[in-house]
Structure formats: C-alpha cells, structure tokens
Amino acid sequence: MRSGLPDFRLGAVLATSFTGTLSERHGDAVERIPTPQRLVDWLSVYDLTVDSCTTTQLELARELRESIHAAATAAATREPLPAGAVQVINDCSTRGRAAATLTPEGKRQWQLGPASPLDDALSVIAADAISIIAGERDGRLALCASPTCQAAFFDTSRSRTRRWCDMNTCGNRQKKARFNANRSKDPS
Template sequence: MTEDVRRVFRMDNEVLAFRFTATVSDRTSRTPRERLTDAARLKMWLGATGLDVTDVSPTDLIDAVELREAIYRIGSAIAAGEQPESKDVRTLNTIAAAGHAKAALEHERAGWHLTQTTPVSDALGVLATDAIRILGGPDRGRIKNCEGPGCAGLFLDTSRGANRRWCSMNTCGNKVKKSRITAS
C-alpha cells in the first residue's frame, strides 16, 4: 500500500474492537468521516492490526461496516446505561460464530491464523469476539463515549478514578485543552 496506515486510520485505542469503530471519525458532526471507503482500505486496516487477508470483496466491506456499526451502537448503549438493540447483539454473535481464526504464538507475539477459504469472515470473527469480551466482560461499566468535540468514539476507561473523558489524550484531549487556551 502506498498510503501510510497511521495517516488514514486512528490506531491508538487499546481495545481492538473499539479501534475498529474508529474507522469513522467525527461521528457527532454533520459530516462524519468514513475511512473504510473501499475494500482496499479494509484490507489495509486489517493488515495493520495483524489480521492479514489476501483479498477483500465489496460484500466483505459491507459485512465489516455492519459489524462495526453494531459494535458502536452496543458500546454506546452500554456507555449510556441503556440496553443494546437485540438486532445488534444478534449481528455481533452471528459474526463471531462464523469466524474460524485460531490464536497463535509466533516469534513471542500473539497473532491469528485465518483460514484460506474465509479469511475476511475469520478476521471479522476476531473483531466480534474481541467486542463480546469487552462489551460483556467485567469492565463493561468502564465503557465510555469520548467527550471530545464531534468525536463520541468508544474507549475503555482504565483510569484509577474512572474519570477519563477522552478516547485519547493525544487527539481529543489536546484539542479540548488547546481550545481552552485560545479561548482565554
């Protein structure tokens, strides 16, 4: 790929499933920014996360966007103390069950082995499984939406006082702090 992954995507979220939801930015603005604009971009993002696939079809892209939005809606519902939509939960569970990836330790690093027949479904299954682990795990009460202007990205608040407000201090946190400085 000629494009630098870090210029195209935000890769700073520690939760893989939430990093995937960040392939849309400025969610609360009038013009959210879609970063998975084509199958090649999805392939790039998957490769950057260690889920290398050889080919991505337009149908794979549609499935990925459906999963991403289900994860986002479930996470946002949990952050707001609401019940997630059953349709989104079904989507998440169905995609997780369809994956056949196997965890592997290679060169002292954890990774995934995807099947040759359905590598994109396997990769999406890994993302769905990661989402289930976070959304239904013991830290689900620490899931939050970013308070940064226009962002609303999901993150897991691991701060001691559970008072973190931004998905990333380097992006949203700095924007807020800079705006306070220029306003004073």
C-alpha cells in the same frame, strides 16, 4: 497518509479501534475505510492479514463496526443493548473460524483460515467486542467527551476517568478550543 486517505486512529483495544474507522460521528464524519483495500490495510495493522476484500465484505465490516459502536455506546451509558446490534455481533463472531496461537515470544497471534479469511478477521473483532461489552476485561467502556466525536472507547487507566478517546486528537482539540475561547474573552 496513503494516497490522500485519512490516517488510521489506532488504539490498544481491537474492537473500539475498529469503531474508530469512522470518526467525528457527530460532526463532519471521517470514513477511514472508504474502500475494500483500506479495510485490508487496517486489518493488517492488527495482524489480521487478508489478501483481498469485496465491496460486499466491506459493507458487512461496516455493519459490524456500527453494531459494535451501538452496543458499546449502550453499555457505556448503561442502557439496554440494541437487539439488532447484538445479532450482528453474534453472527459475525460465529461465522469465522479463526484460531488463537501462541508465538515463541509468548504473544497471541490469530490464524485465519484459507476458506474465508475476512470472515475470520471479523469474527476476531466481534469476539473482542463481546469480551469488552460483557465486562470480561479489566477496564470500562466510556464515551469520548468531544461533542463531535463521542466515540466509545475502553478505559484501562488506573482511575478509569479518561475523558477522550484519544488525547492526541480529541483531547488536544478540546483543550485548544478552551484556550482560544478564554483568550478571546481576555481583553488585554
């Protein structure tokens, strides 16, 4: 943890990992990108390196994050996508000019332009959200079974029956709560 800030909760899917920068939405919410520098730090973890971020850009990033969360939640529950959320995602997607390039190791890498690298990074995140919400990738959107979390996550497990956004946090917390509840019921 850097300077007392909460650790990032990282996942394999860019868009849903981005929504995880605000966790415990239905409990004591934890903001994991409270400052512009923390957004820069988070983006660098996903190889979307930008030099700086303004407070206004951080607000735009949070608006995108909440729009992705709203649209992914609606998709997971098979409800209509919120029009405002769709508009924000589309606007961010079309605002950037990032280009996908192939590394010598055969991996995709994003090239962000010099004019507006943060817009380019948000564009990459928005495009990733579009691909999962539109059902273009192998997996399914689901909501975390933790009553305090309920984060949208992309389930790529073989059976598509994953219950937790992250087994190391929400899953273990729920298992521990069940264990303690059962222990308190046992009088022996």
